[in-house]
Amino acid sequence: MSQLDYHNDTLTFGGQALTAIAERFGTPCYVYAERVLTEAYTAYRDAFASLDPLICYAVKANGNLSILQHFARLGAGFDIVSGGELARVLAAGADAAKVVFSGVGKTADEMRMGLEAGIHCFNVESVNELVRLNQVAGEMGRRAPVSLRVNPDVDAQTHPYISTGLKDNKFGIAFDTAFDVYREAAALPHLDVVGIDCHIGSQLTDVTPLIDALDRLLALVDRLAEAGIVLRHLDIGGGVGIRYTDETPPDLQGYADAVAQRLAGRPLRLVMEPGRSLVGNAGVLLTRVEYLKLGEAKNFAIVDAAMNDLLRPSLYAAYHQIVPVVRHAHLPPMKVDVVGPVCESSDFLGKDRTLAVKEGDLLAVLSAGAYGSTMASNYNTRPRAAEVLIGIDGQPRLVRARETLEALLANERALLETH
Numbered sequence: 001m002s003q004l005d006y007h008n009d010t011l012t013f014g015g016q017a018l019t020a021i022a023e024r025f026g027t028p029c030y031v032y033a034e035r036v037l038t039e040a041y042t043a044y045r046d047a048f049a050s051l052d053p054l055i056c057y058a059v060k061a062n063g064n065l066s067i068l069q070h071f072a073r074l075g076a077g078f079d080i081v082s083g084g085e086l087a088r089v090l091a092a093g094a095d096a097a098k099v100v101f102s103g104v105g106k107t108a109d110e111m112r113m114g115l116e117a118g119i120h121c122f123n124v125e126s127v128n129e130l131v132r133l134n135q136v137a138g139e140m141g142r143r144a145p146v147s148l149r150v151n152p153d154v155d156a157q158t159h160p161y162i163s164t165g166l167k168d169n170k171f172g173i174a175f176d177t178a179f180d181v182y183r184e185a186a187a188l189p190h191l192d193v194v195g196i197d198c199h200i201g202s203q204l205t206d207v208t209p210l211i212d213a214l215d216r217l218l219a220l221v222d223r224l225a226e227a228g229i230v231l232r233h234l235d236i237g238g239g240v241g242i243r244y245t246d247e248t249p250p251d252l253q254g255y256a257d258a259v260a261q262r263l264a265g266r267p268l269r270l271v272m273e274p275g276r277s278l279v280g281n282a283g284v285l286l287t288r289v290e291y292l293k294l295g296e297a298k299n300f301a302i303v304d305a306a307m308n309d310l311l312r313p314s315l316y317a318a319y320h321q322i323v324p325v326v327r328h329a330h331l332p333p334m335k336v337d338v339v340g341p342v343c344e345s346s347d348f349l350g351k352d353r354t355l356a357v358k359e360g361d362l363l364a365v366l367s368a369g370a371y372g373s374t375m376a377s378n379y380n381t382r383p384r385a386a387e388v389l390i391g392i393d394g395q396p397r398l399v400r401a402r403e404t405l406e407a408l409l410a411n412e413r414a415l416l417e418t419h
């Protein structure tokens with residue numbers, strides 16, 4: 001991760017000692033570095049510059065308002081999947097005309113919200129959704145801009161839970177039926193067919209499947225044009241994978257060049273929806289060791305962050321590096337499972353890690369900027385962690401206060417009287 005360095009054996013991120021961050025904001029705490037967000041965004045913008053793409057940051061990766069605002073200021077659009085995410089991006093000052101609305105289950109209310117706001121387009125995933133959107137738009141006296149999410153039946157070769165472009169996934173319109181569905185869409189009076197999109201999976205470290213999917217989409221674009229359905233944009237879905245440990249992320253420029261070569265001479269605006277690669281390595285989860293529990297079979301470092309804060313290890317057996325915030329020269333390293341206090345055996349952040357730690361130490365769980373805080377829950381009635389953004393000026397700012405127990409209980413009602 002860039003911006004992460006030891007100075008005199010103390011880990012700094014974005015120029016700030018993580019010990020000072022923990023002291024001031026407590027743990028567990030997500031810490032993000034604005035500089036890394038900017039670097040990641042400009043890497044996309046520069047690599048794809050010849051295509052002048054609309055880069056729609058996938059809000060689900062990290063929806064903190066300060067991060068959305070930062071990307072909006074850099075000129076980004078947004079990929080949203082719910083009315084909640086729409087409210088979020090609008091609150092962050094997004095330009096609605098740069099918002100694409102993905103997801104298989106949009107409700108009529110969410111469609112109304114999108115139409116009211118004037119979003120760029122709805123990425124539609126089924127015929128029934130088209131019919132509903134047509135009806136909602138008609139009732140509002142509007143035309144809904146539509147792109148069809150086509151499922152190209154390409155194996156993304158990533159974890160099955162985050163692979164989305166195969167025939168047996170719930171996502172998208174089957175490639176073989178897509179041409180007919182486009183014709184149905186074009187015949188509906190309150191829809192404006194503007195684009196095509198796909199998303200085959202996340203954390204891809206090889207771009208070959210992405211390019212295969214693009215080729216399939218372009219063949220369909222040509223067939224549609226012959227039938228008089230001329231599309232204005234092509235959305236290649238999510239971004240490339242990142243380095244968590246020893247992965248080699250694809251070369252962005254190589255990917256961009258391959259896309260540019262295929263789009264050359266076509267009047268198609270490029271849209272993309274990167275999430276993980278814009279925020280993943282811009283964040284760490286800071287946690288404190290509460291107890292060391294040394295046993296015959298295993299040693300455990302029981303920390304104050306848990307699966308409710310960072311679900312990826314439990315859900316996907318995902319690997320996040322875990323490093324000490326203060327390096328002890330004279331403490332012997334030992335093998336530990338880094339686990340949380342939640343009552344589940346799957347509550348771990350890392351297994352069999354070699355660490356020199358003692359109780360009270362701080363640990364940093366790396367590459368936690370994407371799908372970390374957004375997948376957090378209140379399981380075991382644990383308040384959600386604080387989030388801190390270290391600005392370009394090196395100053396840390398609290399961008400999400402630690403959830404209070406009052407807020408956590410606020411929507412619940414006890415039955416005061418029984419009948």
Ligand code: LLP
Pocket residue numbers: 058061079102103162199201202203237238239240273274275276277312316370371
């Ligand atoms: N567009 C669509 C329609 C998506 O479904 C996704 C991610 C993205 C864009 C962004 O993809 P990215 O650039 O982040 O690869 N929770 C999982 C990842 C789930 C991804 C779901 N869709 C994880 O923690 O690995």
